[in-house]
Amino acid sequence: SLMEKVRHLIKAYCEAPVDVKHFPDTLKWSETLKRRKQSRESEAFADSHIRRAAYRPFNMVTLYQSRLFIDRPGLADQLFPPKSRNRAICFSDIGSRTHYCVLAVDGIADLHFGAAVDGYQQVARYRYEKDGSRLDNITDWALAQFVAHYGESAPITKDGIFAYVYGVLHDPIYRETYALNLKREFPRIPFYPDFARWRDWGQTLLDLHIGYESADPFPLVRTDLPDAKVRAGGQTPRVILKADRDNGIIILDAETQLSGVPKPAWDYQLGNRSAIDWVLDQHKEKTPKDPVIREKFNTYRFADYKEKAIDLLRRVTTVSVRTVEIVEAMRSARR
Numbered sequence: 001s002l003m004e005k006v007r008h009l010i011k012a013y014c015e016a017p018v019d020v021k022h023f024p025d026t027l028k029w030s031e032t033l034k035r036r037k038q039s040r041e042s043e044a045f046a047d048s049h050i051r052r053a054a055y056r057p058f059n060m061v062t063l064y065q066s067r068l069f070i071d072r073p074g075l076a077d078q079l080f081p082p083k084s085r086n087r088a089i090c091f092s093d094i095g096s097r098t099h100y101c102v103l104a105v106d107g108i109a110d111l112h113f114g115a116a117v118d119g120y121q122q123v124a125r126y127r128y129e130k131d132g133s134r135l136d137n138i139t140d141w142a143l144a145q146f147v148a149h150y151g152e153s154a155p156i157t158k159d160g161i162f163a164y165v166y167g168v169l170h171d172p173i174y175r176e177t178y179a180l181n182l183k184r185e186f187p188r189i190p191f192y193p194d195f196a197r198w199r200d201w202g203q204t205l206l207d208l209h210i211g212y213e214s215a216d217p218f219p220l221v222r223t224d225l226p227d228a229k230v231r232a233g234g235q236t237p238r239v240i241l242k243a244d245r246d247n248g249i250i251i252l253d254a255e256t257q258l259s260g261v262p263k264p265a266w267d268y269q270l271g272n273r274s275a276i277d278w279v280l281d282q283h284k285e286k287t288p289k290d291p292v293i294r295e296k297f298n299t300y301r302f303a304d305y306k307e308k309a310i311d312l313l314r315r316v317t318t319v320s321v322r323t324v325e326i327v328e329a330m331r332s333a334r335r
Contacts, residue, residue: 006064032071043068048082054105057270058316059282079124080108088124100182101271102169104209114271125162154196165189167202172327173334201326208319217314220258227255236303241280268320275320283309
């Protein structure tokens with residue numbers, strides 16, 4: 001589907017005239033794309049530009065990493081060049097209006113990763129040169145600071161520092177104490193007494209959040225009550241995708257619901273939504289605003305992804321419960 005869209009985009013771009021003031025509405029023209037067209041820049045389709053990216057929490061999409069059609073790629077080519085592997089921590093940018101959000105991903109993250117109205121920062125474990133060589137994003141100076149502070153009390157590595165930072169960013173007392181600071185400046189990381197404990201918590205969270213698709217499915221109870229009239233008419237059941245927190249229920253559509261969602265699962269918040277709510281929101285059927293997309297590529301139907309969504313909800317429930325357990329352990333350790 002993505003390949004079809006990109007080929008259509010490239011064709012429409014190439015066929016558009018250069019010497020016009022009003023660009024045709026066959027595609028969406030940003031001011032940057034207009035300048036590139038007038039400069040006669042072009043780009044051939046390449047399979048190597050296709051990769052997975054983190055659009056929203058626990059929602060990976062397929063991205064065409066184009067140098068021509070992406071206006072502001074930032075450091076994407078340095079952090080996630082094609083055919084490379086990396087880990088990164090996404091967190092709320094300065095001035096965020098929503099609750100703080102932190103989540104590790106293994107792909108390029110959308111600018112509005114955790115809220116449509118706010119921007120997001122992304123810091124990666126490594127960065128890459130144009131020749132493909134990998135550079136460490138944790139400096140020798142930073143390593144020296146940790147070694148000097150902790151001495152021989154714990155073996156300090158750069159991977160360990162990355163995990164430690166992720167752990168600290170999930171510390172509920174840290175986030176409550178410095179809530180105002182986190183809204184107006186880049187996070188500052190304190191030295192906690194037990195480096196190894198926070199490193200291990202952070203590593204567990206890194207593996208849990210990046211590997212959420214392989215987490216053990218939580219044993220939610222599925223109930224199906226087929227709608228005979230809808231089925232007889234050859235239609236699919238009405239999509240609902242709502243959560244009933246008080247009763248621990250997730251209502252998928254007019255026929256299917258999941259019950260037995262434990263209360264801690266709702267407590268895992270990313271910005272203004274729980275992880276479960278993010279999954280539900282990203283599976284809704286939405287009519288595209290763009291007329292070309294609406295006419296040619298509006299093929300998404302929840303019914304086609306229902307089983308996949310149920311599987312994902314079960315795994316994200318496990319991730320949510322486990323994350324809350326670790327966060328509460330952090331709170332107890334800091335008292």
